[in-house]
Amino acid sequence: MLAESLALTAALFTIGVIGVLTHRNAIIIFMCVELMLTSVNLTFVAFSRFYGAAGQVFVVFVMTVSAAEAAVGLAIIIAIFRHRQTINLKDINLLRG
Amino acid sequence: MMILLLQAVTTPATLASHPLSGTAAEWLWLLPLLPLLGFVINGLLSLNGARFGPGDPNTPGHHPHSGAAADAPAISHAEQAGAAGDDHHAVKRHKWAGVVSIVGPGVLILSFGLAIAMFFAMTGAGVDSPFVQSYFTWMATGDLGIDAAFQLDQLSIVMVLVITGVGSLIHIFSIGYMRDDPGYPRFFAYLNLFVFFMLVLVLGANYPVLFVGWEGVGLCSYLLIGFWFSDKANADAGKKAFIVNRIGDFGLLVAMFLLFANLGVLDFVGVNARAIELPAGGALITAICLFMFLGCAGKSAQIPLYVWLPDAMAGPTPVSALIHAATMVTAGVYLIARSAVLFSLSPVASLTVAVIGAVTALFAATIGLKQWDIKKVLAYSTISQLGYMFIGVGVGAYVSGVFHLVTHSFFKALLFLGAGSVIHAMHAAYHRTHSHEDAQDMRNMGGLRRFLPVTWVLMWLATLAIAGIPPFAGFFSKDEILASAFERAHGSTLASATWLGIPGSTVLYIIYGIGIVSAFLTAVYMTRMMLYTFHGPTRTGAEEEKHLHEAPWVMTAPLVVLGVLSVIGGWLDLPEVITDLVPLGPGELLGHWLEPVVGAATARVSAGEVHASVTVEEMLILVAVVIAVAGIVFAWARLKPARLVRKRDAVAEEGFERVVAEKYFVDEAYDRAIVTPTYAISRNVLWRVIDNGIIDSFFVNGSAKLAQGFGWVGSKLQTGNTGTYAWALVIGVVAMLGAFTLR
Numbered sequence: 001m002l003a004e005s006l007a008l009t010a011a012l013f014t015i016g017v018i019g020v021l022t023h024r025n026a027i028i029i030f031m032c033v034e035l036m037l038t039s040v041n042l043t044f045v046a047f048s049r050f051y052g053a054a055g056q057v058f059v060v061f062v063m064t065v066s067a068a069e070a071a072v073g074l075a076i077i078i079a080i081f082r083h084r085q086t087i088n089l090k091d092i093n094l095l096r097g
Numbered sequence: 098m099m100i101l102l103l104q105a106v107t108t109p110a111t112l113a114s115h116p117l118s119g120t121a122a123e124w125l126w127l128l129p130l131l132p133l134l135g136f137v138i139n140g141l142l143s144l145n146g147a148r149f150g151p152g153d154p155n156t157p158g159h160h161p162h163s164g165a166a167a168d169a170p171a172i173s174h175a176e177q178a179g180a181a182g183d184d185h186h187a188v189k190r191h192k193w194a195g196v197v198s199i200v201g202p203g204v205l206i207l208s209f210g211l212a213i214a215m216f217f218a219m220t221g222a223g224v225d226s227p228f229v230q231s232y233f234t235w236m237a238t239g240d241l242g243i244d245a246a247f248q249l250d251q252l253s254i255v256m257v258l259v260i261t262g263v264g265s266l267i268h269i270f271s272i273g274y275m276r277d278d279p280g281y282p283r284f285f286a287y288l289n290l291f292v293f294f295m296l297v298l299v300l301g302a303n304y305p306v307l308f309v310g311w312e313g314v315g316l317c318s319y320l321l322i323g324f325w326f327s328d329k330a331n332a333d334a335g336k337k338a339f340i341v342n343r344i345g346d347f348g349l350l351v352a353m354f355l356l357f358a359n360l361g362v363l364d365f366v367g368v369n370a371r372a373i374e375l376p377a378g379g380a381l382i383t384a385i386c387l388f389m390f391l392g393c394a395g396k397s398a399q400i401p402l403y404v405w406l407p408d409a410m411a412g413p414t415p416v417s418a419l420i421h422a423a424t425m426v427t428a429g430v431y432l433i434a435r436s437a438v439l440f441s442l443s444p445v446a447s448l449t450v451a452v453i454g455a456v457t458a459l460f461a462a463t464i465g466l467k468q469w470d471i472k473k474v475l476a477y478s479t480i481s482q483l484g485y486m487f488i489g490v491g492v493g494a495y496v497s498g499v500f501h502l503v504t505h506s507f508f509k510a511l512l513f514l515g516a517g518s519v520i521h522a523m524h525a526a527y528h529r530t531h532s533h534e535d536a537q538d539m540r541n542m543g544g545l546r547r548f549l550p551v552t553w554v555l556m557w558l559a560t561l562a563i564a565g566i567p568p569f570a571g572f573f574s575k576d577e578i579l580a581s582a583f584e585r586a587h588g589s590t591l592a593s594a595t596w597l598g599i600p601g602s603t604v605l606y607i608i609y610g611i612g613i614v615s616a617f618l619t620a621v622y623m624t625r626m627m628l629y630t631f632h633g634p635t636r637t638g639a640e641e642e643k644h645l646h647e648a649p650w651v652m653t654a655p656l657v658v659l660g661v662l663s664v665i666g667g668w669l670d671l672p673e674v675i676t677d678l679v680p681l682g683p684g685e686l687l688g689h690w691l692e693p694v695v696g697a698a699t700a701r702v703s704a705g706e707v708h709a710s711v712t713v714e715e716m717l718i719l720v721a722v723v724i725a726v727a728g729i730v731f732a733w734a735r736l737k738p739a740r741l742v743r744k745r746d747a748v749a750e751e752g753f754e755r756v757v758a759e760k761y762f763v764d765e766a767y768d769r770a771i772v773t774p775t776y777a778i779s780r781n782v783l784w785r786v787i788d789n790g791i792i793d794s795f796f797v798n799g800s801a802k803l804a805q806g807f808g809w810v811g812s813k814l815q816t817g818n819t820g821t822y823a824w825a826l827v828i829g830v831v832a833m834l835g836a837f838t839l840r
Binding site: 017020021024029089090092093094095096 | 815816817818819820823824827
């Protein structure tokens with residue numbers, strides 16, 4: 001039962017990573033990051049089923065933090081869009097050396 | 098420093114049983130300290146005046162006659178202004194000149210008094226070992242233990258008496274000569290500092306302390322040669338003296354290193370005791386002595402390092418008298434006499450010293466024949482006489498070398514101060530008439546005996562002394578040197594040695610011959626100088642003649658004292674062959690006096706000597722006298738002062754005369770062979786290749802380029818593209834996870 005749960009979360013996490021790496025649109029990348037966080041939450045839940053309730057507590061923490069992060073992240077994306085009329089990350093490279 | 102010394106003196110590490118304990122010799126430390134005190138006072142006064150007083154020596158063009166004469170003394174306007182009532186520039190006398198005139202010579206006279214007290218303490222107590230005062234440990238590392246220590250013995254007291262005695266007279270002379278110079282306190286500060294270092298040199302109880310004095314007098318020589326430094330020629334002369342002396346100092350340092358490496362000690366008592374452990378005549382002792390002699394050749398202006406001394410005449414004339422005639426340049430002779438034990442163990446090195454001395458004596462004497470600058474004549478004369486001293490110490494007659502050192506300091510100081518008096522008068526005359534003639538050129542002089550009678554008489558005394566006319570001082574000392582060279586040829590460790598494949602006795606006979614020829618030339622060039630300066634018609638100029646006058650008493654009084662010493666100085670060491678003939682007094686005073694210091698070394702050199710018979714000795718004296726008289730007569734008969742023309746009308750010499758007048762082009766040869774190649778190598782190799790090419794381009798700019806390159810690569814990694822960073826992160830995580838799982 002644990003093996004199947006972990007396989008699912010690993011698959012979800014990998015999908016998230018690939019999404020982050022391949023997409024240029026900030027919103028999509030943002031959603032992919034959320035997907036990765038969710039897959040990690042699932043892992044916690046799966047483990048808590050076998051090792052006690054601590055995993056459930058962590059899930060609550062992660063969801064709280066990711067909600068805050070989503071608020072900040074979306075605010076930044078909106079700010080960037082207002083400033084440059086684009087959220088394509090290819091065009092946003094001010095830190096280039 | 099004073100407190101340090103005072104503290105140390107309360108518990109001096111001297112032998113309680115030494116006969117000099119509790120006598121005036123206990124005040125040994127005060128001897129150099131007095132001139133140092135004078136230096137501090139005069140130095141502070143000079144700084145004060147430079148800021149607030151009139152006549153800042155740093156003001157450009159304060160020395161208006163630099164073009165006409167290298168050595169132009171300040172003029173005593175004060176004594177003339179009233180009479181002439183003219184409107185010449187105001188006297189730029191320093192505001193502290195009065196104090197300096199008391200402090201400067203005063204400290205030296207006190208030192209001289211102390212030295213006399215010590216001398217009598219020594220005559221009272223039978224002293225057969227040096228009186229050593231150790232103040233503190235200077236260097237203590239590993240096996241090297243060097244104390245800051247002074248040593249009083251028969252040799253050092255002779256030197257101290259000469260330095261403080263002749264030094265005092267020259268200081269007094271300087272009051273008159275330099276009084277109106279804007280840098281008057283600075284001058285006395287340097288002069289006092291010089292005496293301090295000179296006393297450290299002769300009182301030092303080991304080679305390193307001696308070396309401190311050795312370098313110190315070199316520094317003061319540099320400062321005083323370039324005293325009128327706003328004139329580039331003077332500053333260059335100072336630099337030349339300093340640099341040439343560094344070559345010699347390298348030799349002295351190497352000699353000290355060798356001594357320490359092989360004997361493990363550097364104090365004179367220890368070296369003298371342990372020197373016999375070295376194989377006599379071996380390569381090691383010869384190397385030590387030759388390196389040491391290189392130092393002496395630099396300091397005492399011997400071939401090949403003599404070139405700085407004639408240029409050193411750029412300094413004020415009292416400096417030439419004190420440093421470049423009487424004291425500093427004789428330091429090399431002192432060093433060899435001090436190291437007599439070492440030199441007596443190496444016949445080859447001793448012969449080298451004597452040969453270099455003889456060649457220098459002859460070489461410099463010939464140049465002296467054709468010089469027109471009165472101070473240049475005396476400079477080459479000094480080099481020549483120093484050559485005689487080196488013949489003396491080279492042939493193992495250390496007493497005669499020191500004897501000539503003493504008498505030479507009397508008559509050469511007199512000659513230089515007399516020349517100073519002449520230049521003073523000439524310069525004053527030219528200054529009054531706003532003429533820009535050369536005040537030191539003898540072609541502009543002539544007939545000065547009518548204007549400077551005191552100087553004239555006294556300089557003739559000195560001339561007779563240096564030429565070797567009995568009974569003047571120089572006769573006895575020079576004769577003793579030549580007689581020693583002749584006697585050593587008859588069986589001695591030198592005569593049985595070979596020098597560059599030539600038997601030692603042959604070398605010694607040649608040295609004697611060169612000495613005789615040089616004595617003849619000495620008489621000729623000195624008579625020439627006197628004739629052209631004081632005799633014949635006056636070529637100074639009709640208008641200028643009215644302003645020629647004898648120097649003030651403060652300048653002539655020291656001349657008189659030196660004149661007396663030049664006459665009676667020979668009584669210090671009368672040869673017994675003369676005291677047997679004429680009852681002049683006790684013979685060989687100096688010889689007996691120095692016996693505890695150099696007696697053993699002299700005996701070692703003269704071992705197996707066949708003492709010349711009285712007839713031979715008398716013949717040698719006769720030859721010396723005849724040669725000296727012949728030289729004077731020859732010069733008097735051949736040279737016609739009446740035919741001389743003034744410097745500006747003189748035609749250039751031709752042929753060999755020109756070669757001699759141009760000093761054999763030695764300076765030019767050194768310039769081509771050493772200076773120019775050094776410059777070329779410095780510029781083309783050291784500067785362009787090594788400095789610019791390797792150090793600057795490769796190391797300095799190269800390391801900067803390297804850092805820049807790394808920075809460029811690093812900056813290219815920063816694309817600013819989020820995707821790239823994400824990829825890098827993922828690849829890194831995968832790599833690390835892979836590394837952990839596959840481990």
